[in-house]
Amino acid sequence: MAEPKKKLSKTRTRSRRHQIKHIEVGIIYCPECHAAMQRHHICQNCGTYKGKKVVDTDEKIEVEPTEKA
Numbered sequence: 001m002a003e004p005k006k007k008l009s010k011t012r013t014r015s016r017r018h019q020i021k022h023i024e025v026g027i028i029y030c031p032e033c034h035a036a037m038q039r040h041h042i043c044q045n046c047g048t049y050k051g052k053k054v055v056d057t058d059e060k061i062e063v064e065p066t067e068k069a
Contacts, residue, residue, distance in 0.1 A: 026039035035045035042048070047055035 033046040047057040
């Protein structure tokens with residue numbers, strides 16, 4: 001693996017690293033059920049996106065237990 005020829009100064013290192021940021025997650029409230037949700041995502045509570053029903057949340061998915069050998 002290549003080794004640097006000279007030590008980088010703290011200023012150079014920090015100026016490069018200042019671009020790395022923590023991005024806040026945009027949270028809005030669903031216009032249908034008023035539950036908190038992420039922007040540009042389907043509502044987990046009612047299954048709507050932009051006022052249209054996308055996912056049917058009334059049906060419950062049954063998971064079969066797996067047998068261990």
